[in-house]
Amino acid sequence: MTNILKMMNKTVKVIGAGLAGSEAAYQIAQAGVNVELYEMKPKKKTPAHSSDLFGELVCSNSLRSLQITNAAGMLKDELRILNSLIMKAADSSAVPAGAALAVDRAKFSAYITETLKSHANITIIQDEVTQIPDENFITVIASGPLTSDALASSVSEFFGDNGLSFFDAAAPIIDAASIDKSIVFAQSRYGKGNNDYLNCPMDKEQYIKFYDALINAEEAPLHDFDKNEQKNLTVFEGCMPVEVMAKRGIDTLRFGPLKPVGLTDPKTGREPYACVQLRAENKEKTMFNIVGFQTHLKISEQKRVFGLIPGLENAEFLRYGVMHRNTYLNSPGRLTQTYSTVLRPSLFFAGQMTGVEGYIESTASGLLAGLNAAALVKEKPPIKFPSSTIIGSMAYYISHGGTGKFQPMNANFGLVQPLEYKVKGGKIARNEAIYHRGIQDLKSTIYNMTI
Ligand SMILES: Cc1cc2nc3c(=O)[nH]c(=O)nc-3n(C[C@H](O)[C@H](O)[C@H](O)COP(=O)(O)OP(=O)(O)OC[C@H]3O[C@@H](n4cnc5c(N)ncnc54)[C@H](O)[C@@H]3O)c2cc1C
Incomplete structure (x- = not known):
């Protein structure tokens, strides 16, 4: 050099x-x-x-x-x-x-x-x-x-x-220290892996309350130049905002990012009605993202609606979801x-x-x-x-x-x-x-x- x-x-x-x-x-x-x-x-x-x-x-x-x-x-x-x-x-x-x-x-x-x-x-x-x-x-x-x-x-x-x-x-990223560990449980689907995910279990009532809040939440205003990009992007399921996916039908999320299959809540011994998963962002596990929750909801709405997820009531958002x-x-x-x-x-x-x-x-x-x-x-x-x-x-x-x-x-x-x-x-x-x-x-x- x-x-x-x-x-x-x-x-x-x-x-x-x-x-x-x-x-x-x-x-x-x-x-x-x-x-x-x-x-x-x-x-x-x-x-x-x-x-x-x-x-x-x-x-x-x-x-x-x-x-x-x-x-x-x-x-x-x-x-x-x-x-x-x-x-x-x-x-x-x-x-x-x-x-x-x-x-x-x-x-x-x-x-x-x-x-x-x-x-x-x-x-x-x-x-x-x-x-x-x-x-x-x-x-x-x-x-x-x-x-x-x-x-x-x-x-x-x-x-x-x-x-x-x-x-x-x-998707939003949450400070691990703010997650309520008395509610969430660490487990991987079908027991594969090393309990890598934190799971936020929902019963039917909690799911419906969350679902209603999500489909009625206010979206962030889009810049004109973002509108076309977003149209092109949302055709890929992997990039679909969680609130858009939810509007397809009440059970769509339960077959998508909130699917409970292969998970057992240790408190009830049963599969939850729906389940949000959190995945570590770093090897120290100080930060977790909400899996599949890319979103363009307003920041205040993300705090309100995602705060309805069991275990995330007092979540501190290190980064909000964006599109x-x-x-x-x-x-x-x-x-x-x-x-x-x-x-x-x-x-x-x-x-x-x-x-x-x-x-x-x-x-x-x-x-x-x-x-x-x-x-x-x-x-x-x-x-x-x-x-x-x-x-x-x-x-x-x-x-x-x-x-x-x-x-x-x-x-x-x-x-x-x-x-x-x-x-x-x-x-x-x-x-x-x-x-x-x-x-x-x-x-x-x-x-x-x-x-
Ligand atoms: C629409 C929008 C809103 C945002 N709002 C916020 C906010 O509210 N708060 C916040 O913290 N962050 C916000 N950000 C994110 C980010 O903080 C800003 O984009 C910030 O300005 C990034 O700084 P930068 O120096 O990397 O780029 P910029 O500040 O965008 O500077 C890049 C410069 O490069 C020039 N340039 C581009 N191409 C060329 C080229 N080929 N030749 C010569 N010059 C060129 C541009 O004219 C521009 O002056 C926003 C981003 C966007 C796109």
Whole structure:
């Protein structure tokens, strides 16, 4: 690599001036390395972007929780410690929003745009990039969930079959600690496997109550560009939203994701009337998904309706179910913990297209990819953050995946390396301990960083 590096152009190309690309460009430039930042706006805009500014928030103006006992709050503090441009923009354009950090979106994007445009080490090129730049360039691709078609084809070709997904249809993910273990039972259908599933048994009355709530629940509004994608996708049974399947008839779910056959509830000694299954998302079994429950119900409705499932009355949702257009890499095995590609270490990806999900998560991956692109130019060792931090645990998840099919993921405490000791005082006390351990570990890592 060192010899190849000597022949490489020392200016890093960053593609996309969204949240991840803006953060990556800033980190690289701050490390004293020249950047060419490519952004196709205003000449061409994705169906979700409307402003000409960089770092556009395409939907909500909230960057979620500020509380340190929430993973999104912890990640914000990590980003502040790491001198994040996006966090500086957010803190300087904050509007009152209780325990959340919400921003004036115009001020937020103006701050980012002005900082990048006036930075001595950054050259802005407002044009669409249609192909991955060649090997002579160190490159960070951060073109987002709605990457333009030409670039998406080039990325898809680079990774080959199954490298890139264009639609995200995911079931909710629940924090294992919030599942009522006095109700659910661990068992595999027909006793096959090692009791790998947690089963939520329903009697007839519970099933009918759940069914009625499900078919009458309110769906999330769809963006126009999602409508066609969804029409094409729902012809495949595997991608059908659970609420759509339910509307086919009262017993359809009992022959589909809620089928009880081959399961015996140890409490009754009988097969339940219907049964929801939960499958582990990671080998530590700190997170479980609800099998077959991809959905586009509103978030508040998911909480209400899925909370009727026995055992999930107090479930904490680490990620809600979604069905939307989303260009993302099947990253495990293709990206490393530094967001560089295994196939070409000088090519990095960042942002939502790596499989992180959310504004600050995209920012965090841009920050880490940017630091590593700069480290590569400066011939310094790669930078990895420990799995006790949110930024590090997300990078670990992206590069290694969980136990099932890879799904994009929000920041959450289920990804973080569990504490080695028990904490008295419940979930808040546990999360506080995770926060303090992670921040301490992050500071030690920064202390030893050489760029
Ligand atoms: C409709 C929608 C709503 C969302 N709402 C939320 C929300 O409310 N809260 C939340 O936390 N997350 C939300 N997300 C998820 C995610 O956090 C955002 O998409 C976030 O903006 C991702 O950041 P990014 O930097 O990866 O991509 P983006 O912010 O989208 O940035 C990508 C940039 O690349 C540019 N680009 C694309 N292709 C090219 C090309 N070929 N050449 C040059 N430039 C190119 C684009 O113009 C864009 O500026 C939403 C996603 C979508 C699609």
